[in-house]
Amino acid sequence: MKILSIKTIFKPQLYIAFTLATSIAYAQTPVSQSEQPSKNGMVVCAYPDAAQAGLSILKKGGNAVDAAVAVQFALAVTLPEAGNIGGGGFMVYRSAKGQTNTLDYREKAPGKANADMYLDANGNVIPNKSLYTHQAVGVPGSVDGMIEAHRKYGKLKWAELVQPAINLAHQGFKITQHLAADLNRNQADFKRLNPSKSYFLKDTPWAAGDLLVQEDLAKTLMLIRDQGRAGFYNGTVATQLISEMKSADGLITQADLDNYHSVWRKPVIGKYKQYKVITMPPPSSGGIALLQLLHSVEPFPLHRWGYNQDSTVQLIVEAERRVYADRSKYLGDPDFYKVPVDSLLRPSYVDNRMKSFTWAQATPSSAIQPGTFVGYESDQTTHYCIVDREGNAVSITTTLNGSFGAKIFVKGAGFLLNNEMDDFSSKPGVPNMYGLVGGKANSIQPGKRMLSSMTPTILEKNGQLFMVVGTPGGSTIITSVFQTILNVIEFNQTPQQAVASKRFHHQWLPDDIETEHEALDKSVEAKLQQKGYKITDRGAIGRVEAIVKTPQGYVGGADPRGDDTKAGW
Template identity: 65%
Template sequence: MSRNLKLIAVILSLGILLTACAGGQVAQNNSGQYKNGMVVSAHPSASKVGLDILKKGGNAVDAAVAVQFALAVVYPTAGNLGGGGFLVYRSAGGEVATLDFREKAPGKASRNMYLDAAGNAIPEKSLFGHLAAGVPGSVDGMVKAHEKFGKLRWADLVQPAIDLARNGFPVTEKQAEELNEMQEPFRKFNPDKTYFIKSKFTGGDTWVQEDLAKTLELIRDKGREGFYSGEVADLIVAEMAAGGGLISKEDLKNYQAQWREPLIGKYKDYKVITMPPVSSGGIALLQLLNSVEPFPLKRYGHNSDSAMQVMIEAERRVYADRATHLGDPDFYKVPQKQLIDPSYSKMRMNNFNWNKATLSTDVKAGEFPKESEETTHFSIVDREGNAVSLTTTLNGGYGSMVFVKGAGFLLNNEMDDFSVKPGAPNMYGLLGGEANSIVPEKRMLSSMTPTILEKNGDLFMVVGTPGGSTIITSVFQTILNVIEFDMNMQAAVNAKRFHHQWMPDEVVVEKGSPDSLTRLKLEGKAYKFRERRAIGRVDAILKTRWGYYEGGADPRGDDTRLGW
């Protein structure tokens, strides 16, 4: 080998070594890092649809629209036409926007519609069946996102979902297991329908949904009108009449997604762009970050007893505030400015005691001076650096369990996210009050927390997750895993999570965490633990210091990261 060739070889080797080691991150070829764009979603087929759109010259919003419709086909437990959600957008130049396409209460909804004659909550009525459904927002949300920021033709973004529905897609092993477990409720709430009903689903089966394909064709050809009027609207209203639901043609005609002012906060050197109410997630996330910022978490160490104690106590106080102060800003004056003021969080943490757990019964919402589990999230960044963080849901897995006959899609059970009665818990055990009471055309409170972070004016992270009440704490911990505990994106997503939501007064942890010594120390301070299986399914993208996009796809599901 010549002297020049040897020198080149040494330089190349040194460059690879530096890239592999710096900042705890690994080389591009070994870590799933890509330069031109990335999609991370809950299903491999949906991620492929999004990546194909990016490769065809579409931007992040184009890909988000295509992925949203694809998930309605391939991930029906949470992907949807009959649900709603939130979108956070950041352009490559730093423009930010947030879109609220959350469902609304029907016009005939009433405050006490889920109470019995004695005034007690009837949980089943808000959870299952036709009466549990709010007016869907997903289709109008995608239309408005595309109108404002889209680049490719609308029809080209809906067509991949039509192809998946008509030609079929391979069912994953996890999907097959879940669908087999759901046969009883599908039959119970859809006695005159055959959707999703089969003697046995097997991984690898090709799943065809012809009625859903026809519905998507109407949306492709007519846009908003293909869903909120005409044939599909008639089918929704007929379904309501058949099962005692409340959604009317007028409700569908009047529904409008809303562009809202993004919620902006800071954590150390990072700018946090997140969702304002009617999501509770953005305010709660900023409160949590404000609460822990004064503490040296990095020195404490990931999931150490000290780090966990600080984070648990912050979560306890923030969820107490959520129960009292948050609701639809179109109907209730949310004290947003006060809640996200760092001095307020500092005051709330003043009575934190290192020696003993705070009792949740002693924690109330703060006072101010007068003035699904089954959700799904996806993160997308395009070649130019535009980013979308989008969380969407039917609320519970498969929503109300009710299919729209002839249209092939499920309706949500989002009405359960209202405070059915002050002090009565919803399906996630969350309490609520007057701010989130049922009012016609009001949006129900949500925990969804799609978020984008900047560092030094540049894109840093796109993150979000499903998980009902655990959404906020999962996003919170994933952000800290990267910033404070020096994890790469995939490691931050993989890490064991925990959750406290004020009431019930317990720390929910993923099985096998924390380690026995840490748990013993915290139990000695009167913290109560309850183990469960997976908490959340975070899908996130990190922009590395070298300009690559590094994905974190949650191994708790079929989540898939794809880039180019």
């Protein structure tokens, strides 16, 4: 079979933290951070202290995977709304010699989970049960994922990689204005959902520069440092986690923890013009969707049309609505459901999907259904990119799902639990917190991994590393990565310009184009509206991180919508 050539911001009301970005004045394509190339390696991630933790490992002689482990644990301390040890994620890896691999450390449904667990006696979805209860929690995968990544590719000793996070938790770190605002907004929820705990609570409002110390989390990280996997999935921490579950009818048991293992999977690979695209396979929907999107727009002169012009936006929106329709039916955990990867990526299939597109008017989403083919058998998130001195590259997206996950702490262990169970389809056709709908492929089953939009991606050009990219953002992840790649390749933007440029998003349902404030010129909006497109102004979309390899060295792009930071040497 011929492989085709070729969302962290959620709804504002669901991810309040990032709506701060709407008040941040940044130009259409600003260069807000130095773009001086770094010859020896680079880390780009969502918090300054975590970026420095990763850079310190690179300077010690660690490779990209070593630095990724350090960043993962450091983000669990410094970016509690998304960084985690109680969640999961995906890693795309490319060695300096061009070998590729992906690691799936996505959370899994507990053994006691079932397809109707969020429905009432009348078969209706119970509001918030899959979001802010102990039943919303999937079996965490982050610790196992980091251990497995280090086992296979790591260079330095494990304890060296966890220690920076321990130092940040034990000694504390000075919080930014963004984090202070997030902590203040969530005080009521923390109190309500954690009646016997005091984590993140403060008698006076948090302010930029306050020292945040997390002693219980430091103790947990010490156990992980000293005992590896057993320090989290067995012993003291496991007992604390299970006790937390039992306190409010949670489902996770010791058997669930024992049975959790991350999985190495073959990446999905495609081409866009002269670029090779290496990205994440299912249970991420992101990789397949990204390759479909790139193939859909490849025949058109985007470079000539220009960034966010009416023809560019219309083409991208029509491609997005068809791809998200396919996502609703065909994507799920490949260990439980036969995902038709080859069929979805067949060039003739993607071309045929675009045949109903007309320049004259918008295609109503009601007229678009998931495609068919012969033989088919059936926010909060964060991203980081790392390249080391040798040229090994890592693209990782990790998540608790919503901001601060379920907002429930494990008492005594000091870490937050995810609410990833909401990423399953609680009921066919009923949207999740990001407005995404699904069906049988993403139904709840014990031990199954929930579908994700995470799209960590690495690109090659002429057989050499070219770009490392990814973002948080729920359902907007796919479109944000897609548009950032186009910004670099088609619109000649620098990495910093590409991640900072304003974005738009369409996901089939609801049938509207969501735009960042002033992302489109008024004349462009008017032309699209005349063709029947509904345009909705919303908060910030995504927090993209990127690294591009140039002849002079690595050049990073750190999204100005948050505290995102690039650190190179």
